[in-house]
Amino acid sequence: MLTFKKQKKHVCLVKWRSRIEQAKINKSFTSEDKMDAMNWNVCAVGEGQKYLNNTIRKLAFKAGGRCGYISFSQIAPVDKRLEELGCQFSSQVSDDRIGYASRTLDAIEKRLNQLYVLA
Numbered sequence: 001m002l003t004f005k006k007q008k009k010h011v012c013l014v015k016w017r018s019r020i021e022q023a024k025i026n027k028s029f030t031s032e033d034k035m036d037a038m039n040w041n042v043c044a045v046g047e048g049q050k051y052l053n054n055t056i057r058k059l060a061f062k063a064g065g066r067c068g069y070i071s072f073s074q075i076a077p078v079d080k081r082l083e084e085l086g087c088q089f090s091s092q093v094s095d096d097r098i099g100y101a102s103r104t105l106d107a108i109e110k111r112l113n114q115l116y117v118l119a
Contacts, residue, residue: 013109016044020102028096037093044105045086048112081111 023029029037036042085108092101 013044013047013105015047016105020098020105023096023098023101027098029093029098029101034094037090040086043086044089044108045082048082048108079111079115082108082115085111 019029019033023033037044040046085104089101089104089108092098092104
């Protein structure tokens with residue numbers, strides 16, 4: 001049984017919180033962080049989806065999508081807001097915009113919480 005509503009932070013995003021804290025120290029993300037942020041399977045949104053084990057229908061993934069002008073054939077979240085936030089997060093990690101990435105991760109957590117409450 002999930003006690004998700006009582007948690008301030010989404011427990012599955014601890015990995016990304018840790019990466020952001022390390023990037024603050026190093027003044028940049030690692031190349032592995034940048035690659036993972038571009039992969040829906042291991043990005044913050046993907047980790048949220050895996051943690052909840054598809055218990056939230058809106059967290060389901062669909063084939064294909066877009067990040068800005070870039071089309072991709074990978075899976076993407078069905079929830080449009082999560083898709084937008086994931087694209088922003090990926091771009092921010094890639095560009096070493098650490099503060100923005102941290103705030104976007106907060107927004108991803110907030111959206112995950114909203115979807116959980118709606119489920």
